[in-house]
Amino acid sequence: MTEETEQVRAETPDAEARWRVGVSKACISAGICLAEAPHHFEFVGVRARPTAEVIDSAEEAELVSEVADDCPVGAISVVRL
Numbered sequence: 001m002t003e004e005t006e007q008v009r010a011e012t013p014d015a016e017a018r019w020r021v022g023v024s025k026a027c028i029s030a031g032i033c034l035a036e037a038p039h040h041f042e043f044v045g046v047r048a049r050p051t052a053e054v055i056d057s058a059e060e061a062e063l064v065s066e067v068a069d070d071c072p073v074g075a076i077s078v079v080r081l
């Protein structure tokens with residue numbers, strides 16, 4: 001889990017909240033993110049990327065944070081804006 005992902009959980013969600021989702025160059029194309037959240041990730045070339053860089057749902061942010069936990073190389077970040 002990245003430091004930014006931990007930050008998501010430490011903060012209380014609210015109606016105005018938004019989160020930025022990213023995939024770093026550390027991605028090794030393991031595909032776990034696409035398997036667990038196919039609406040949030042896609043492959044472009046050899047790396048995954050988020051289908052939307054900004055999400056505004058706390059539930060979706062929690063889901064993507066859980067996927068970030070499962071990424072074997074910690075390539076996924078979820079940062080509250």
Ligand code: SF4
Pocket residue numbers: 023026027028029030031032033034047048070071072073074075076
């Ligand atoms: S789970 Fe991590 S390593 Fe695997 S494709 Fe997604 S971002 Fe890349």
